[in-house]
Amino acid sequence: MKRILQLVVTRWLARTPIGMVLLGLGWLFTRKRRARKQQQPANSPALRRPGRRSGNPYASRGPAAGDRR
Template identity: 55%
Template sequence: MKKLLKLVVGRWLARTPLGLVALALGWYLARRRRRREAERTWSAASASPTTPGPEGRPSRAGSQQQYAAKDSR
């Protein structure tokens, strides 16, 4: 029901230039909020106790190996 309501309101707003601006602004704000939530979740997951690397940051040797495997293809 919520998706149907979003569709109807979106189509109604898209009829006018001002409505399109409102839709774009809403889309941008929702995208920014989702990105911040994802970063917050990712940073909480990566806050595990690890030994610092040479730069003083936690070492991410596993992810570097993963990227190296992709580059070698």
């Protein structure tokens, strides 16, 4: 559904010169954001795989933690 909406909006904006400028700016910002996202280190919290422990000793370990009351 999102892709269809993007297609309709893109075609509607491409009809006018101002719309083309807006599409160009959107493309440029999206490109920069994706480039920044790939430069993040692999050990950042956003890119960690599930099941790995956090390096934070104060993080909640869940109900399996035996030292909690």
